[in-house]
């Protein structure tokens with residue numbers, strides 16, 4: 097079945113409100129198409145501005161907490177995102193797993209809470225360089241998926257986005273070869289099939305992430321199990337994100 101491609105920029109901890117407005121003023125109109133979904137993951141403080149200026153781009157939060165309220169200093173809950181009108185949320189990014197203690201268990205709780213709110217999770221998984229060198233990529237992918245997706249309904253998994261991001265390729269300029277990216281995204285799809293059945297596997301959209309740029313995005317997108325990309329550095333400059341949209345829509 098045909099899956100609609102989805103390309104999302106992840107700004108990480110970059111851009112203020114004025115920069116967000118300027119970006120959307122320049123890029124949003126370019127993303128007007130039915131052939132693919134384009135969007136931006138932005139810091140919490142930019143979400144209002146992003147939503148106010150987005151007619152075509154989808155707007156994602158970059159994280160959430162799984163509890164609705166309470167003594168969690170510095171955290172933002174799903175109902176808070178809901179109130180803003182957020183419909184997408186990145187969870188389990190490797191930077192959060194490595195620097196802020198996110199685990200498959202907490203990521204799984206976030207996925208459950210987001211789905212309950214009707215917000216689509218963009219779940220990130222991927223192996224470290226050490227695990228890659230040890231030939232453990234497939235094993236890590238399977239374990240992370242099993243833990244992060246535990247207890248979800250197959251219909252919910254079908255609607256999700258899963259971003260395979262080898263940690264050794266993030267922000268390094270050392271992108272995974274097209275073959276490695278496709279093999280690992282296929283492992284993601286096969287694992288979803290094993291755990292949740294054919295419909296979930298055939299419908300879930302799988303992104304590759306890790307040093308995706310205007311000059312390599314098309315070949316990744318041409319792979320049968322790669323439905324899109326999660327893009328860090330190359331999503332920060334209007335011109336490069338516009339080039340990515342124009343080359344893939």
Ligand SMILES: O=C[C@H](O)COP(=O)(O)O
Pocket residue numbers: 106189261265266267268269305306307308326327328329330
């Ligand atoms: O979420 C995006 C990824 O971490 C990829 O970042 P990058 O495109 O700068 O390598």
